Amino acid sequence: MTQTAPAAATREAYPFALIELVEQGVDVVAIDADLSVSTMGYQFGEKYPERWYTVGVAEQNMVGIAAGLAACGKTAFIASFAAFLPGRCFDQLRTSVAQPRGGLNVKCVASHGGITVGEDGMSAQAIEDLALVTSLIPFDVVVPADFEAAKQAIVAVGKTTRPAYVRTGRPKVPAIYGSDYRFELGKATRLREGSDVTIIACGVLVGIALEAANLLANEGVSARVLDMATIKPVDREAVIAAARETGAIVTAEEHQTTGGLGTAVARVLAETVPAPVSFVGVDRYGTSGKWDELLTYFDLTPARVAAAARDAISRKR
Amino acid sequence: MPTSLAPVSVDELKAIAKRVRAHIVEMVYEAQSGHPGGSLSAVELGVALYWNHLRVDPANPEDPGRDRFILSKGHATPFYYAVLAERGFFSADLLSGFRKLGSPLQGHPSMKALPGIEMSGGSLGQGLSFAIGHALAGRLEGREFRCWVLLGDGELNEGQVWEAAMAVPHFGLGDRVIALVDRNGIQNDGFADRIMRTNPPAMFAGFGWKVIECDGHDMAAVDAALAEAERPDERPRVVVAHTVKGKGVSFMENNPGFHGKAPTREQLEQALAQIAEGLA
Numbered sequence: 001m002t003q004t005a006p007a008a009a010t011r012e013a014y015p016f017a018l019i020e021l022v023e024q025g026v027d028v029v030a031i032d033a034d035l036s037v038s039t040m041g042y043q044f045g046e047k048y049p050e051r052w053y054t055v056g057v058a059e060q061n062m063v064g065i066a067a068g069l070a071a072c073g074k075t076a077f078i079a080s081f082a083a084f085l086p087g088r089c090f091d092q093l094r095t096s097v098a099q100p101r102g103g104l105n106v107k108c109v110a111s112h113g114g115i116t117v118g119e120d121g122m123s124a125q126a127i128e129d130l131a132l133v134t135s136l137i138p139f140d141v142v143v144p145a146d147f148e149a150a151k152q153a154i155v156a157v158g159k160t161t162r163p164a165y166v167r168t169g170r171p172k173v174p175a176i177y178g179s180d181y182r183f184e185l186g187k188a189t190r191l192r193e194g195s196d197v198t199i200i201a202c203g204v205l206v207g208i209a210l211e212a213a214n215l216l217a218n219e220g221v222s223a224r225v226l227d228m229a230t231i232k233p234v235d236r237e238a239v240i241a242a243a244r245e246t247g248a249i250v251t252a253e254e255h256q257t258t259g260g261l262g263t264a265v266a267r268v269l270a271e272t273v274p275a276p277v278s279f280v281g282v283d284r285y286g287t288s289g290k291w292d293e294l295l296t297y298f299d300l301t302p303a304r305v306a307a308a309a310r311d312a313i314s315r316k317r
Numbered sequence: 318m319p320t321s322l323a324p325v326s327v328d329e330l331k332a333i334a335k336r337v338r339a340h341i342v343e344m345v346y347e348a349q350s351g352h353p354g355g356s357l358s359a360v361e362l363g364v365a366l367y368w369n370h371l372r373v374d375p376a377n378p379e380d381p382g383r384d385r386f387i388l389s390k391g392h393a394t395p396f397y398y399a400v401l402a403e404r405g406f407f408s409a410d411l412l413s414g415f416r417k418l419g420s421p422l423q424g425h426p427s428m429k430a431l432p433g434i435e436m437s438g439g440s441l442g443q444g445l446s447f448a449i450g451h452a453l454a455g456r457l458e459g460r461e462f463r464c465w466v467l468l469g470d471g472e473l474n475e476g477q478v479w480e481a482a483m484a485v486p487h488f489g490l491g492d493r494v495i496a497l498v499d500r501n502g503i504q505n506d507g508f509a510d511r512i513m514r515t516n517p518p519a520m521f522a523g524f525g526w527k528v529i530e531c532d533g534h535d536m537a538a539v540d541a542a543l544a545e546a547e548r549p550d551e552r553p554r555v556v557v558a559h560t561v562k563g564k565g566v567s568f569m570e571n572n573p574g575f576h577g578k579a580p581t582r583e584q585l586e587q588a589l590a591q592i593a594e595g596l597a
Binding site for chain 2: 029050053055056058060061062063064065066067068069070071072073074076091092094095096099100101
């Protein structure tokens with residue numbers, strides 16, 4: 001894969017994906033909760049004003065309205081920051097969306113995920129959202145790594161009838177994928193081949209994992225890199241193959257190491273091919289700073305991922 | 318769009334209300350759990366609505382043009398299931414399965430588990446928002462249906478109710494979303510004035526709603542209040558029905574102990590006798 005596009009934020013993909021869905025005939029209605037200038041939902045509203053609502057600062061109401069729209073056959077999208085969606089409306093997602101009729105057709109696109117939200121500080125830095133939404137039984141959960149992946153992931157969940165959660169990010173990040181990329185829900189993308197260890201990452205950590213693999217290569221360690229954009233359902237076959245073929249695993253995510261990607265991967269390993277795992281994530285509350293400074297502050301760096309890989313390899317039997 | 322039934326007389330409505338009350342106490346007795354108090358208080362509202370105002374066809378419960386009744390106070394399932402069965406959405410034989418393993422009649426409603434159940438519930442405060450979604454979809458599709466939402470007065474403690482209450486007038490949905498408040502004055506832990514004092518008429522009025530108050534057990538008054546709520550107005554309408562928790566059964570009336578408690582066999586027989594005679 002080559003970098004063919006300039007850096008863009010994954011959240012910027014949201015309106016493009018919604019417009020594409022409408023153009024493909026999907027009956028989209030989208031709602032924002034007074035953060036549309038940041039979620040980029042307003043751009044969809046400018047294009048299709050009759051399909052877009054803003055409910056003010058009222059995430060619970062937003063979820064309930066979306067559930068009602070979905071019950072009437074609409075594909076309902078809702079957007080806010082990942083700190084508030086699901087943080088401010090988890091019960092509504094559970095009772096009004098996840099439980100009715102096996103799950104209503106409501107799609108959450110939560111921007112500003114993880115600690116790279118930056119200067120707003122710890123209250124805005126969602127490191128619990130994946131744990132919450134992966135616990136909602138019918139939900140698909142996706143954390144795309146770049147603009148192209150985000151656009152395709154939002155289109156893909158928009159074409160199912162299941163509830164879904166797509167987490168996007170605030171900062172502009174380098175492109176991982178070119179226009180030849182094809183996102184497939186539930187399938188990992190093998191970005192780099194390797195035989196000694198597999199780094200399984202999602203979101204902004206995918207680029208960091210690729211840099212870590214370069215560091216490891218300089219030491220003669222061959223690291224496979226998987227972009228596990230879909231946290232739920234996780235790509236079991238890719239995890240099993242990684243364990244069989246490389247024997248050691250690192251998970252890397254901009255989230256707590258409990259309840260997110262690492263937990264999903266470890267469960268597959270525990271059930272199939274046990275292998276040593278090192279978990280890279282964020283297990284403390286944050287502080288303000290620029291997003292790239294915070295990646296260093298939280299030690300979400302190529303050096304840390306490479307160290308985790310060496311640790312996992314050292315525990316191979 | 319389905320039509321409502323030909324107008325049903327107040328006497329007929331009262332007879333239906335007696336049958337609904339009997340179902341309620343029998344279901345809660347049979348299950349030895351459930352919420353009789355807030356079910357008995359809502360009976361006149363539900364019966365007048367389902368027989369004289371709600372445009373639904375039990376033979377075509379998924380008609381996209383149907384009016385919606387959304388039970389936001391989801392614990393009032395004995396009332397809800399009894400009304401649906403009496404109105405013909407499903408057999409009354411199913412009522413004895415209430416809260417039992419294998420029955421579709423869960424303790425709180427499960428959407429589409431049976432015809433006529435519009436929304437999953439049990440976590441309070443969510444019905445008005447859900448109704449707004451239906452109403453927006455209806456307006457987008459050029460349908461004229463109304464959404465009637467039944468709230469409890471204790472439920473008005475939930476902040477989401479007020480998020481939705483401000484959104485209904487904002488979105489201009491007053492002719493599509495009508496709120497009903499079962500103002501029985503008792504919530505789970507006791508008398509509402511002691512647990513969390515509210516003033517439903519003033520609160521809704523403050524959010525820009527037209528408030529219609531009535532005696533929630535005077536069938537003619539309830540019927541008239543619902544008719545008034547249907548009349549177009551610049552403001553959305555809320556019917557605040559002043560009710561008595563446990564209405565129709567002397568030892569349940571205004572008794573916080575019967576918010577969520579089942580009667581004994583002896584109490585059941587006493588309750589059924591009182592309901593039959595319309596004593597309380």
